[in-house]
Amino acid sequence: MSTAQPAADAAQTPAPRHTRRRFLLGGAAVVGAAAVGTAAWALNRFVIDHVEVDNVAAYEAMNSSVSSTTSSTAQATDVTVTDTGYTSSLTSISIEQVSTGSGSDTVTYYVADIQVSDATAVRSAFANNAYGTNITALPSTMATEHGAILAVNGDYYGFRSDGILIRNGVIYRDDGVRDGMAFYTDGHVEVYDETSTDAQTLLDAGVWNTLSFGPALVQGGAVLSGIDNVEVDTNVGNHSIQGTQPRTALGAIGDGRYVFVVVDGREEGYSRGVTMTELAQIMTGLGCDCAYNLDGGGSSTLWFNGxxxxxxxxxxxxxxSDILYIAQGA
Known part of the structure; x- marks a missing residue:
């Protein structure tokens, strides 16, 4: 399967959408130059789009480390889609809903069990086909624009300006500060310390996609300790991801076999959400050798077949700001 974006896709840049998130900037009134300065800073930091690459499809087609001549060029055949799964000659996906507990202790989550013959079938997409900060779109919109059969929300890279960010074989950001997750072209997945390496070293080793959120949940098949006290961001924003929340996690069971998990929450009697340790236990229960937490809360979204x-x-x-997805026909 070719990993380069088709030329037609590269030429069709979606019209920009400029949705603005509202933030409370002060009390009943903002008075004085200092307050005005704070408001301007907050708008610039959290609301105003900052586009660095305005046509990601074209950019990746020109710069990806994995081209159509070095990746699998096989085309999927025997494609079958049902309400709960997708199979082709190259890929299989099964979707399962799981509920545990009862009453106010009920937890409901969704598992996408994925097996791919070409690891580059797991791709990333940015909102509005643009890279930068504060650029956002609905996961369903991104998935539809990229012909996905399955998609899950990403790490909301556009909220922060640090971390190591490699997507579809292209380096976008190289500022390691936290634990990340790396998907390799040979199918294996690792959680790693961003501060111990750099983006070019990872790319040279065959990394296809990285995620920078966290914390890492599982390593070597074991739940990591201290994960309920981790702070992901050191900047202004959501410092803490603690407590019982909706969650999104990715895990690897073996080379080319992954699980995407979305836990619903904040709805008593249907799903309360889970702590970070409970999420890690879900991932080990699915057989994950490694697993990683992504952006959660209201962002947690699993999209399948429309x-x-x-x-x-x-x-x-x-x-x-982003999704991970598998394209229809992969």
């Missing part, structure tokens, strides 16, 4: 499968806690999808 519809959102889970029940996002906001009552509907929340716009975010």
């Amino acid at each position: 519809q959102v499968v889970n029940r996002p806690s906001n009552g509907g999808e929340r716009e975010t």
Whole structure:
């Protein structure tokens, strides 16, 4: 299967959408130059789009470390889609809903069990086909634009300006500060310390996609300790991801076999959400050798075959900056 974006896709840049998130900037009134300066800073930091690459499809087609001549060129045949799964000659996906507990202790989550013959079938997409900060779109919109059969919200890279960010074989950011997750072209997945390496070293070793959120949940098949006290961001924003929350996690069971998990929450009697340790236990229960936490809360979204499968806690999808997906026909 070719990993380079088709020329037609590269030429069709979606019209920009400029959705603005509202933030409370002060009390009943903002008075004085200092307050005005703070408001301007907050708008620039959290609201105003900052586009660095305005046509990601074309950029990746020109710069990806994995080209159509070095990746699998096999085309999927025997494609079958059902309400709960997808199979082809190259890929299989099965979707399962799991509920545990009862009453106020009920937890409901969704598992996408994925087996791919070409690891580059797991791809990333950015909102509005643009790279930068504060650029957002609905996961369903991104998935539809990229012909996905399956998609899950990503790490909301656009909220922060640090971390190591490699997507579809292209380096976008190289500022290691936390534990990350790396998907390799040979199918294996690792959680790693971003501060111990750099983006070019990872790319040279065959990394296809990285994620920078966290924390890492599972390593060597064991739940990592201290994960309920981790702070992901050191900048202004959501410092803490603690407590019982909706969650999104990715895990690897073996080379080319992955699980995407979305846990619903904040809805008593249907799903309360889970702690970080409970999420890690879900991942080990699925057989994961390694697993990693992604952006959660209202962002947690699992999309399959044209519809959102889970029940996002906001009552509907929340716009975010990126998704991971598998294309129809992979």
